[in-house]
Amino acid sequence: MKNYEQLINYFEVQLAKIEYNNQPVELYSPIKYTLSFGGKRIRPVTTLMSCELFCDDFKRALPQAIAIELFHNFTLIHDDIMDNAPIRRGKETVFKKWDSNIAILSGDTLFALAYQYAQQADKEILHETLSVFNKTAIEVCEGQQFDLNYETNNNVSVDEYINMIKLKTGVLFGASMKIGALIGGALTEDANLIYNFGVNIGLGFQLKDDLLDTFGNEGIFGKKTGGDIVSNKKTFLYVKAMELADNDGKEKLFSLYNSENIEPDDKIKQTKELFLKYNVDKAANAEIDKYFDVGILCLDKINIPKDKKKYLLDVAVKMIDRNK
């Protein structure tokens, strides 16, 4: 069995080997640029790992791992246009470095390229893996649309928020693992268990993101905290605070998120005080633990010897129990 380090090293080498058309450069340069950013590559690594859980050859799932990573990067390119985000992983985003037309079209091309890899599976299993891939692609789009909607919706419930991050983030982790497992020969029941493991760990991962962005230790986190607050992002912390606060607290939080004249540092300070007053940091940690536990329960139930699951468990811990 291979661990995370071994698989990410293997994957990076394979990803770098992809040969793209040369022309038009306006399409392929942004694609190569985006894929060269690196990143944690958690999704494709778990595809390979999930495959190896059910067969002795993780390389069999390489095309699917590439498909997942290309798809993920396509969503980043388009999301950055929609979110008007200038920086991603410390680099200029595609739409900033080039323009939004090039970002739309190179994203579309990357989506189509993802399918070129997604279709590389044995004919006995292709329809099933593609069904997972397609369903997930649609759900990720739905999640992004809900996220956009929530920017201007002042009554987002905790349930709605959880459903949104499940679609936007959770299901792709689930699909990464389920597709890998199916390629490895998993039976339906085990494939569904690993899917639910992935979705739940993905939910925990996103909630941890919310928590770190506001309450992370800047020295370890590596960037300034409070970005979500400054950009009025309705994170778990915000929607939970709105649920728990009394009328006075609700009004304060609402006015902090709707005031244009407040200094960013002051806004962060006041918002964090409110979050702490209503213990939403603790609520977030409890929620993360809940999804982690549900996910691990699914992993446990998979009909494979426990020691073989060690590296997937390591990934789950790495995703949840982190400071950056």
Place this chain on the structure above:
Amino acid sequence: MKNYEQLINYFEVQLAKIEYNNQPVELYSPIKYTLSFGGKRIRPVTTLMSCELFCDDFKRALPQAIAIELFHNFTLIHDDIMDNAPIRRGKETVFKKWDSNIAILSGDTLFALAYQYAQQADKEILHETLSVFNKTAIEVCEGQQFDLNYETNNNVSVDEYINMIKLKTGVLFGASMKIGALIGGALTEDANLIYNFGVNIGLGFQLKDDLLDTFGNEGIFGKKTGGDIVSNKKTFLYVKAMELADNDGKEKLFSLYNSENIEPDDKIKQTKELFLKYNVDKAANAEIDKYFDVGILCLDKINIPKDKKKYLLDVAVKMIDRNK
């Protein structure tokens, strides 16, 4: 065998039966809106027709016909953002009626939905039909990027222009027919012949578009001619004129396309005079005839009795020999 009218009626009924998710409405309303515009539906009709050429059941290719039409409409939604086009088929475009974020994301969703239909093929043929679909999707993106590039490139050759419209328009016609044929059981050689038939007819179709936009009879064409000239579109007429004109003619045409102070009607009049001076209307007609003839030769070579090909021939004639 079914003719165009019968197949478009069947297809419209089936397309209208598609059930979409209800939420988020911001994604699915633009999709339903776009698909309700109607249009000629040439691509999906030729998918059904090409299937019936090789088997007795055109309905077998319905999912693929839907996939092709959804994909085509996805490209229209994204192209309209990039071209800043307010109107399509007499209606407001998605990005105008909603906004560009919704247009990006509903387009992405439509692309993913297209794949949900594209994957509905017998497992013995699925990999092959998907390969055609994916390759075509990538080429259409490349064609659109070349088209965007040519807006600011003053040295587009006729060959480059033909290659661009082949990618942007031709290959999707080819793929529509090839996928239908493969679903119908066509052998590789026949599938490739019908692909080349489609590509060539598609090229003729686009060149006819160029011609009608400038030289169409407004009463029959149904809209004002000269739109391409006013928007400085580098059509076949323009690139051919630039190839044939002497230095004086080249300078005049260049300055007409780069002047911001000229009245639209005057610009159209002067440009058309230059086009006629260099006989590019005749050159366009000769080019259309050339592609039509090459296409028909491919259709002829397909190893099927001639009378069965009648309706595909009708479509080719309808695409090329039209006044609107």
